[in-house]
Each structure stands twice: as C-alpha cells, then as structure tokens.
Amino acid sequence: MSSIVTAENLKYVYERQESPEENSEQAEEPASAIDGLSISIEKGSFTAIIGSNGSGKSTFAKCINALLVPTEGRVTVDGMDTADDEMVWDIRSTAGMVFQNPDNQIVSSIVEDDVAFGPENLGVPTPEIRERIDRAMKEVGIYELRKRAPHTLSGGQKQRVAIAGVLAMEPQCIIFDESTAMLDPGGRSDVMDVIEKLNSRGITIILITHYMEEAVRADRIIIMHDGRAVSDGTPSEIFSRRSIIKDAGLELPYAVRTADVLRGKGVPVPDGVITIEALAAWLADYGRQYDAD
C-alpha cells in the first residue's frame, strides 16, 4: 500500500512570540514542539495519535495541513511537499482538518452555507457545490439541520457540520485534532461513528485524542511524547506496552485494566483483548466451557 502522509525527520520550533497565546495546548509545548519525527501513514488507514498535552501531536496535525511549515525535515501529503507554496491548496483539499472547538471553525451563520465554504474557495462550479454539500450533509447526518443557525446546534452537531464542510472538499484524508474533546458522551459517540463510517469507505483518518476508548477503535496507534513518536503499533501491541503508556502520561483503556485484574485472579484473558466488546465476548465464551460440563 502507498502512503498518503509522510514525515521525515520533522522538527518544528515555535518562535517565542507566536507560541503562548495561540491556543491553550501550545503554551505547554517546549521550545521545540516536534523533535525528529518520522512517520508514514498508509492510504485508507485509521491511525490514532495519543499523548499528553504538549507532546506535539497538535503541532504535527498542523504541519500535515501546511498550516505550519517544518523548521527542519519534510512533510508530504500524497507526494506533495508542504513547504511548497504552490501546492498548499491541493494539500489542504487532500488532507482536511477538523479542529477542537466546534464554535471557532464554523464561518457562516447557516449550516449549508458553511458546508459550502470549502468548495466555494476551491472554485467548484455552482451545481456541483450543491451536489457535494447535500451528499456530505447526508453522510454525517445533518441534512435535516441544513437551514439552522450554528449557535442553535449541540456540540456534536456542530462538529458534524465541520466534518461535512471538510468532506465537501472531497479529501482523501481527514485529520481530527482533538475534535471530540469538548463534546458530551452522546456527541462524542456520534462523531466517532461518522469517523468509522468515513474510514470504511476509504478515507484515511488521523485521529488525535485523549480518550483511550476512542484510540482502540483505530487500526494503528502512535504515542507521542516530548515531540517524538515513542511507540507505534496496533492497539493491542500498544496497550501491552504498559511502561511506555505510563511514562507518556496516558492511561490504559478500562477493558485492559479489567482484563489485568482478571488475569491476576487466574482468568486467562488473552493479550489482544482491549475493547469492551472483545472482553465481553471472550468472557461470555469462556464461561460457556462450564455449561458444557
């Protein structure tokens, strides 16, 4: 498989004056927010990036989207170098981005106008804009809300408006920069369902999150700490590396912690069981052996 996003020895250093106010996360980031990161993300994959505040994960997201240009090293999106000024609009329409705060990324006062903002900027012909936005709004389940004003929507609905806005640009890859952090559980699960749906139809997903329960739904997890990727693997590999998780200031998913408790009591839960569904299924199945007796 070919890769859609690559970072080669990426370094990013914030200049003093631009760092603190930019957003709450960045103030914590040390002078060098990313310090030698080399990653390649496969087309069509679902990758979660986890790490504590100030680990550089948000900065990395902005480097992919060419909102930030590497201080050193190289980032490419579908073969295009993010440092190349000519390519910047192609890069942004190839790798779209959904941010954390639902309020601060909606431009227009009407939902459908906002969804159309991206295609309008790209110069898409009018009849096609209509097709694209209708399709995007239906896909994320906000078509019924298309005439509403954004400030009357819930957080989860606003975030889905933002996703539709990115989808209407027909990207190959979408980066979610802590897009679920400010949502309530209902909103969060709606957004996660949309993310999985998009991935299943081939859109590459890069999900930056604090929630381990969301990260386990990815097919690859990268742990960032102090501007570096300290661990990289499938969710079951990652969550068996207990000390790395702890050192990176993260926590194990509840299912893994519970499986640990059970193992301690002699129930042989296999290592790869990291989701609640898998744990429940394994336990139900394990119990059945006694039914047979």
Place this chain on the structure above:
Amino acid sequence: MLRDITLGQYYPRESVIHRLDPRVKIAATFLYLIMIFVVRDFTGYAFVTCVLAAVTAVSHVPVKFMARGMKPVMFIIVFTFVINIFVYKGTVLVSLGPLNITDNGLRQAVFIAVRLILLIFGTSLLTYTTKPMQLTDGFESIMRPLTKVGLPAHEIAMMMSIALRFIPVLLEETDKIMKAQQARGADFESGNLMKRAKSLIPLFIPLFVNAFRMAIELAMAMEARCYHGGNGRTRLNPMKLQKIDYIAIVLIMLFAAAVIVQASGITGLPMLWPSR
C-alpha cells in the same frame, strides 16, 4: 438579558421579502433611509410607517420580535428625545426651572424620535430577512466597482459576515464570564460611575482575550478550508435577479417618488405639523 439582543440577527421564514435578491434589498433599504430624511411632516411619516408595516407583514417577522430588538437602542432614542426637547427656542409650553419645553422643541424631539425608530426598524428588517452570507455577498457585489479604486470589497464583506456569525457566540461568552466573575463576588451593578466602569475590567479583559483566541482559531480553520480571498471563489447561491426582484424595484421607486412629491408640497395637501 443579553439574549434579548435580536438586532442584526437573521429571522428565518419563507416569505417574498426573504426571497428577494439581497442587492435589491440593500438598495431599497438605502433609498428608504434617504426618504426618511426627505420627509418633512407627520403625514409623510404616517405614509412611510404604513409602507414599512405592510412590508413587515409580508415578511412574516413578528412585530413582537422586532420590538424586542429595539430594547437596547431605546436608551439612545430616549436620550436624543430629552436633549431635543430642551434645546429649541419657541413658544414656551412648560417651564422647568432654567429649562424650557417649547412647541418647537417638542415637535423636533418627537420628529427625531420617530425618525430614529423608523430608521432602526427599517434597517433591522433588512438583517431579519436576509441571511448574513447573502447580505455580505450583496454588499460585495454592489461595492465591486469600487475595487478598482482600491476598496477591498470582498474582505470587508467577509469581515461583516463573520462579525454577524459571532455576535451570538460573543454574547453567550459575555454572559458566561459575567456570571463567573459574579460567582467570585464581582459586582457589576452598584457603585458610582467610576466604580462601575472599573468593575467591567474583569469582564472585558477575558472577553477580549477570548475574542482574539477565537479569531486566531477561526483564521486557521478558514485557511485549512482553502480560503484565500475572493479570487476564484464560486458561490453556492449565485445572485440572479428574478421577476419578483424587478417588481420590487418598481415598487420601491414608486414609494420614493411618492415621498418626494408629498414632501415638496406641490400636491397642495396640508402638511401635518411641519418644521418651519
């Protein structure tokens, strides 16, 4: 309290007025504003009020809703009324110590108050019936000829639309910060003017800081969605004049003509309480 501010908001309805081309509505509003200043007597104002009432009725925007929007500007109207009532010389009607209310003063005060009310009602009808995005598109389109002399028409229009989009967000933010500071014992309501002004610092500083943060985040989100100014932009709803727009243009011309004719006095009809 802050939620009461409805001025400048869009009120979604399916009406003829809502469907009109924004350029027509902007031009009509502009002409209407001029006409308010052309009017010289209260017959004229009665006519303008009737027309405004008719348009409002057609627009399906509830008068109650519009009246609520007037609340925050009521102070200005009362203020100008009070100022005007005392400054004009003429036949003294009531004497309050050194201040005199004259017939001219009373007339002028009522006249200006009516003018202000008509002005605000009329312009707010424009924002109630026109989506902010259309409004700014309309402005942009009207101002486009001026780009040749260096006017950044698109940028101005975009700034206006974002300002409108963020009014409710900032109001909510203000409400939140106010309550948070009140919870820490802040008192916004009592004390003399100086003390009250000072008490607003804990409200305004966080509000500005947050507004800047919003602006930075929004700018980034816009860039991420390939915003690069007005060049090469297409539109979801491009503007095209329809039959109804042409009818509206004719009607507004007739309205203007009627006001001018009446104000010029050539009809020979008596003027109701005109200024001298």
Place this chain on the structure above:
Amino acid sequence: MRIDVQNLTHIYNEGQTDEVTALDDVSFTVGEGSITGIIGHTGSGKSTLIQHMNGLLKPSSGKIFADGTDITSKDVSMPEIRRKIGLVFQYPEYQLFEETVAKDIAFGPKNLGMSDAEIEKRVHTAMSLTDLDYEKFAVKSPFELSGGQKRRVAIAGVLAMEPEVLILDEPAAGLDPASHRSMMELVRRLNTEHNTTIVLVSHNMDDVAEYCTDVIVMDDGKIFLSGTPREVFRHSSELESKGLGLPFGQCLIREMNRQGADISGDSVLSGEDAAEAVLRWLEEKKC
C-alpha cells in the same frame, strides 16, 4: 454545609412566546460533607440548577436553604452566599484577567472585603491546594500558562474564598488523562481533608461512580433518579433510554449479557467490581 433545594422551578422568558421551563419542581438535598454528582444530558437543566445554588439565578418559584438560611430570599446577603458556596464554571480558565496569578486568585477574597494579610494568606493556601508552586507562579501572567495550569489558577481563585460548598461544572473537561486524574484527586482531597461539600456536574460516568457519594440524574428539568451511585446505576436501561452513559463495569456486564452470558451484576460500577462479578459468576458455573 447542607443545601436543601425545595420545589425549585425556573422558567426562562416567562410569559413570552418562547418561554422554556428549565427546572420543574425540583427538590433534593446535598448532604453535609457529601460529593453529590449531578448528571443529565446537555439541556436537562443542570447548568440552570447550579446557578441557582450560588444565587446567580433567581427561581420562578421554590426555595433553596443553605444550612437553614433561605438564599433565594431578597434580604439575604449575596457576598455572604458567594463566600460560602463557591461555583466553578466549565472551562474556568477563560475568565482569568489579572496581570499575575496571585492577583487573579486574590480577586474573590478582595471582593469580599478581606484584609491584605488575610488575602495573602488565602492566596498561598489556595495555590498549595491546587499544586501551584507560589515561588514559581505567583508573579507570572496567567496568560502565559498552559491550559491545565490556567484551570488550576481559576479553581484556586474560587478556593481562596474558602467556600463550605464547592460546585464544579465538568472540572476535568478537555484535560489529558494525567491532568484529568489529578483534577479528580484534587476534588476528593478538598472533600476529605478540608471537609468541603462538593457538587460535581459531570458527563463522565466513571468519575461519578468513582468519586461521588450521591448522584442526582436530571432529565427535562426534573429529577429522574437519585441515590447512591450503586442505587442509581442499577437502573441501567432507564439511564440508557435517556441517552446517558454507564460506568465501565456496568457496560461490561450488560455487554456480556447481550452476548448470552447471563451474569448478574446490578450493583457493579468499576472495572474491579465487574471483575469480581465475573469471578463469582465463574465460581457458580463451576459448581
């Protein structure tokens, strides 16, 4: 301090066409020394409720008593209530405004008219409670700090008023796992070591199950359920039908039953509880 809420009703825009009943005849008690969790989906009236408990909103009808004093009465002294009942809103870091951290924390005590020496002392105490090193942070601008640090400054600003009841709206929202954990531990420490009664609004059912002594479930402006976490989360189907989540342990048991396991575990909350229930279930099967 104990808070009694009696028949509290709040109607926004009363008498107008768009009137909304945000609270509808709500009665409950926050016990002295408890950590009372308030849960409910967005728009269920939680936020309106806590604003009444601090006197920021006046009820349409009903009363609230703090240790027997009616705080909804006109004669009550607001500063006195604000001093006794502290309220920390969601994302409180966005209300910081002073030049330095110490000055910002001093804002509350100053408004209450305390002496400089007393204020100084309280700033010190509040900062040490929230793990903010005085030497390092006192003279810094709050705007230079990280998100997590700013939040602790904001909470210290309320703690400096030394409230007997502390109401917190989603204090851990948006924090990374480590900061989340330390925020919740701070809440527990305030309760156990400083005897502060806590009212905690949260969407995180695992936090509620782990830290709260009592839970109130709000739905559509009414109290839907109340009791200890075990009593409340026993009603798992009703909670799910209201679009609310469940603590992990309860989810696991439900999921196992969906997979045909037939395991009983009504009072299960945490993962540890669930593990115990699983072990019991296996034991029974072995016999």
